[in-house]
Amino acid sequence: MITVWGRHSSVNVQKVLWTLAELDVPFTRETVGGSFGGNRDADFLAMNPNGLVPVIRDGDVTMFESNAIVRYLSARYRAGVLRPSDHRALAMAEQWMEWQQTSFATHVSTMFFNLVRLPPEKRNPAAVAEAAKQAAAAIRIADDHLSRHDWFAGSDFSFGEIVMGCLLWRYLGLDCEKPDAPHLME
Template sequence: MLRILGKTTSINVRKVLWTCAELGLSFEQEDWGSGFRSTEVDEFRALNPNAMVPVIRDGEFVLWESNSIIRYLANRYRGDWLYPAEPLARARCDQWIDWQASELNRSWSYAFLALVRRSPAHQDAQQIALSWANWSRHMAIVEQQLARTGAFIAGAAFSLADIPIALSANRWLETPQQHDDFPALDAYLARLAQRDGYREYCRNGTP
């Protein structure tokens, strides 16, 4: 049985849960992280020395880093329709998965901690405004790409790349702030609303 270690409120854990839903995989999920079992204990650090969620155990195989996990699951469990093997299609998919982790995630850090997590260390009004503007600029890139494809983030078909991008879009929309009007993004999320995994693990009101 596949085991997923990490709390469901984590955006990175929800990447893995949604991928499992798309692949029809059974799993056991354990709540680890802030508010639950501490990831700082030796038991967890033996699995991930970074003490971060998610971690999976697939039999004796242990893996951490959410984007590595979702790629592994698609490769391991006949997910070619989700994560295409053809080099050009896979490269387009990987481009958006990696961009979400390296650029989009970084853009929201200060604003998210201030406006959603209410972190006392992140209440500088100027820094909040700068972070929100940067976050919105990155979401405008998503809007432009969706307007270009008229469908999903990497092209005409739903792919693994849509999971991190849609989770990020949900986080942006659920953050209490004035949002730009992005009609292509709205249409995209309406298309995704037909998917069980989206409804259960993305559109759940939890940024």
């Protein structure tokens, strides 16, 4: 049985939970991180020296990094469901997954910390404004792609949707100006 360590409210844990649900793989979850703590304990740090969630254990595999976990699970279980078997579709799913992390998640994260996590006196409005601009530009890029394709990988749902969907959900909950993105919101 797979074990997932991580709190529900973590966007990176959410990617893993969604993946497991799509793949219909049974798992148990240990609530760790944030106000629940546990992620600085020695036994947790032995699994992830970064002290961050999610972490999973699947038999003889113990690993961290949400996107790598999503890829691992998608390759190991029900092959072809989330990890495209066609090489072109796989290339696109991988491409958008990387792009989500480097070109979208970083800006969403800056906004989330400044608008939600930090106390008002520690917030940086200039950083929020810049991140909102960059996130809006990323949204337009994703929306343009989806104006020409049904899904990020082309004609089928893939792990690209999972990682992008989790971050998009977080972004939509933030109090910032957002561009129209009819294809992304569809």
